[in-house]
Amino acid sequence: MxxxxxxxxxxxxxxxxxxxxxxxxxxxxxxxxxxxxxxxxxxxxxxxxxxxxxxxxxxxxxxxxxxxxxxxxxxxxxxxxxxxxxxxxxxxxxxxxxxxxxxxxxxxxxxxxxxxxxxxxxxxxxxxxxxxxxxxxLHLRSEQSLITGHPHHPAPKTRGGGPPAGWLPYAPEAYARFPLTLLAVREDLVVEEGDTSALDALAAAPPGYRLLPAHPWQLDLTGPALAPAFADGRLLRLGTTAFEAWPTAAVRTLYAPERDLCLKFSLDVRITNDIRRLWRHDLLKLRRTDDAAVKAFEAMDGPAAWLSDRGYRTASFAFEELAVLVRDGLGGHVLPGATPLLAAGLAEGFPGSPLTGAEDPAAWWEAYLGAVVPPALTAFADHGVVLEAHAQNTLIAVDEDGMPVQALFRDAEGVKLLPDVERAAGWERLVYCLVVNHLTETAAALAEHHPRLDPWPAVRAVLARSALPEAHALLTAPTLPGKTNLLLRWTGADGADARYLPLPNPLAG
Incomplete structure (x- = not known):
């Protein structure tokens, strides 16, 4: 409940x-x-x-x-x-x-x-x-496990300062689940791009209208601004879905297991560094970015998968406020018999986590690295795709014995493409997301539960097997880039403006 x-x-x-x-x-x-x-x-x-x-x-x-x-x-x-x-x-x-x-x-x-x-x-x-x-x-349990959250953010769990009654019913960390609100937007006012057919399967819209699901918390936040559209018939309320959706670690991204449906909404609340809207400029470049990621993973010889942000739909008069993005579900991507787990959840810990129960932690860690690192490096080296491969955007599928067998990556909004960004800047971003944010945290969690394990030789080995020159240079670099979330928030920098300071590089030891 x-x-x-x-x-x-x-x-x-x-x-x-x-x-x-x-x-x-x-x-x-x-x-x-x-x-x-x-x-x-x-x-x-x-x-x-x-x-x-x-x-x-x-x-x-x-x-x-x-x-x-x-x-x-x-x-x-x-x-x-x-x-x-x-x-x-x-x-x-x-x-x-x-x-x-x-x-x-x-x-x-x-x-x-x-x-x-x-x-x-x-x-x-x-x-x-x-x-x-x-x-x-275990999948949903891992997505809803992040009580501490981002390990290097000054206020990782802030919910906009409002009372719990406003946000608690939608909090993944409190095991929330709830139906989606169903709206209908007048057909001539619909803006969409890509494949949004999954939205039309949710319910029947009245003639002259298209279906537009909404996050109920977002409607609570934006209700006064939308009142005129409801009054003049541009928007209609159709009720709610017959099924419930579960908020994932990102709070505004919901997963409905019985439909294998994943939807990402705008949410006018500051969570970590950003107001979590689906911004117009990000939506307008979504198809190009997502297509590049899709093609990169299609070309790889291996089980790694990309969960495509296949399309979005919104209303022209509330473009960002009512935007909904359709993301691939897990079906057709996860290997048969495997269970996807959120990488950040593995680091945070949850009942039944295979990280804590690994009988051979060295073999488990090598399998983890073999699933995660090569596809991220290949996407960069061969396709110019800079994945935002941090721990909240990476799922690790494990087999029935809890061994990692596959990595799944998500969120085209955070992906960068070369040469839109310079190669050095793209590589720095990848190193921060993949190594500093993701692998360093998972390695530390693993070492806490298995103190005899030194996790870094295995990381060095998987990087050494890459043909990417930057990966080899990383093995001797004295420092890694650490994002300065505290100073970014204090100085009021844009949430997407990553600034880094040098951290000691455990790979060079």
Whole structure:
């Protein structure tokens, strides 16, 4: 069942509230330590202050900060005159804001509010989960597993600052599912491109109209602006679908298993770096970008698959607000007997994940890399297609024993084509998405569960087998590009404006 519409967060000081603080602090600390801090070596040169803690100097104020752990840093403390003082989540937000004001010379009231909202969203999600049944099957469970979310974003779970009643019924992390709202748009006002026939199969539209499904949350957000169109008959309400759709990790992308139907909607809410609309400029270039990706994967000799964004439909008077994109379902793409799992879900963890239960983690990791890395490199080298192969856009299909056998990639909106972007910029983007965002995180999760495994020799081996010169150069490069999500949001940069700072390259070790 869907989560309750009202799900107040847990009381302060309860185990659930403390869990929310930990989940929200980890990605914020990751950003702070990556972008505006420097590690300080301990007595043994390990950057450890003892007791499993790591010490950093903040570059704005010069204050010392120490945390426990590395992949998911926790228990932040600042150095005071009388020793180390523990920071609560609110104090951590204030500390980050002070650092960024000094570091950039800019003020920003919006981002601290998003950091706080992100924490409160996690608290509401945890409360809702306690009263909701997880989705059936590992695929949907992996898509709806991301309580922590993006590991290097200051506010990965923000939902626009609204009360839980507005967004919780549509939250994948709370195991939501719901029917789609069915609209009809006057035929002469329809704008569409590509194959949208799956939309017409949802219901019968009245004469002179075409069917246009809508995300109910988006209708709640844009309702006043659309009222005139409903009043004069440009739009009609036809009810809802007889089936339910499940929101995936991207929140605005829904999957209906019984129809094998995947639809992506506009959502006028900031999630991570962007307001999640289907922007006109992206839709107008969709066919060219998606066609290039389709052709690249058709030419590959292997099981890797591209989930095509085959077409979109909208209304001319609300082009972005009501746009819906039709994406390939899983049928016909996933190997027989295999189960697709979200790569980000494997890194985050969920009950039944094969990452945690791998009997031979080295063999599992080699199979994972063999499924993911070669197709991403081939698309770039042979076809000039720069996949946004980060962990949320990559599905890993596993066989009945949990071994990876196939990778499936999605989201033409994030794909770049050469020579629209310079080759060096395209390669930097691919390295960030595939290696830094995706493989580094999955490797760290695997090593946490299987401490004897060093995951990086296998990554070096799969890159060394490529004929791509850039892949070989990556093996000796001193640094990798790390995206600066904290500074991007603080300075108000465009969400698509990726800026990078150099990170130590584990491949060169």
């Amino acid at each position: 869907p989560p309750p519409a009202e799900a107040p967060g847990p009381a302060e000081g309860t185990p659930a509230a403390r869990t929310a603080d930990v989940c929200a602090a980890a990605p914020l600390l990751n950003c702070l330590l990556r972008e505006v801090a420097e590690p300080l070596p301990g007595p043994d040169g390990s950057c450890s202050g003892g007791n499993g803690r790591h010490v950093y100097r903040l570059l704005g104020t010069g204050r010392l900060l120490r945390v426990r752990g590395t992949r998911r840093p926790a228990e932040p403390e600042v150095r005071a005159a009388d020793g180390w003082r523990r920071l609560g989540h609110g104090e951590l937000v204030a500390l980050v804001a002070r650092e960024l004001r000094l570091r950039t010379g800019l003020a920003n009231d919006e981002l601290p509010a998003e950091m706080t909202d992100s924490r409160d969203v996690v608290a509401a999600l945890l409360t809702a989960r306690a009263h909701t049944t997880p989705p059936p099957g």
